[in-house]
Amino acid sequence: MDCGNARKLIEARADGLLPPGAGEGLDAHLASCAACAADRARTDAVGLLLRSRAAAQAVSADRRLDAMWTRVRAGIAEGREAPPPFRPWKWAWVPAAAALVVSALLFYPTKLDRSPFNPRTFDVSVEEVESDTATVALVDKGEDLPRVIWIIEDAKS
């Protein structure tokens, strides 16, 4: 058994997951490899120290743990008396939806014979406009009347 396999088995043993029959090979390796034996000792020590630490902390907190039910009961009573928490985000969608509806009503063309700008083809052209301010316009020349889509004025759109 090489050291790499041995390290994996050391961890598996610590977790109670050593494959059947692997224990003997591991023990034989540990007897002949000081580095892996030290690794096993450290692995065991980690578990032992963590359990000891938790136990010691629980022992020192015992009296205060005795009062845990009193604390929990007080917390439960507090929860009953408290009004339901105000969650502004719960209704945040309402103004957003209202704004969406209003803008749809405002911007949807009132003339039903003319559909909103939604070109299937980009039948547009860039044209010069005779104006003091506008220099270039993007014009939709589709269907009936040409429509100005975009005007660039003094390099500002």
Add this chain to the structure above:
Amino acid sequence: MKERDAPGAPDDELIRRTLGGDEDAFRELVERYKSRAFGVVVGIVGSRDDALDVVQESFVKAYYKLKDFRFGSNFYTWFYRLLVNQAIDRWRKTSRSGEVPLDEGWLSEEVTPPDSFAHPSTPEKLLENRELGEALQKAIAALPEHHRAVILLREVEGMAYEDIAKTLGCSQGTVMSRLHYAREKLKAALGRHMGG
């Protein structure tokens, strides 16, 4: 996970009674699990005061969420998920505020680990070595919170990978890799004191 140290009415029955308005039934659940809960939480948050708060808050939260509990599943795994998340939240808050607690009370002479936790294959002197304990404490505090939770659930609670994965809401592979990482870090910290 088996219900250790849980004589008396089964958890499911206590939960049904609690949902029916019997507060004493919930008290029994609190008494049954408070010590184990504390043992894990204190390992994650590092301070006994914070741990007591987290355990209390978790039981209160569990009381109000009990209606969502699925009968047939394990109460403790369900409760642990809530508990560990609360503990991790608390740790994040304290670590963000720069007040990371390092409770070294367990290292003082007045506190002696119970004999039942002694391990025959490990030198007893290990526990008497204050430097070693401090090194471990610092190494635990330096671990990312999820790694700390995994190694405590495994080593202190003896939970199986599957239960840890359910508790933390991650895969078993993630549990194994976090456990390996946490062990290596703690072993490295101990190694300097154990001639490794």
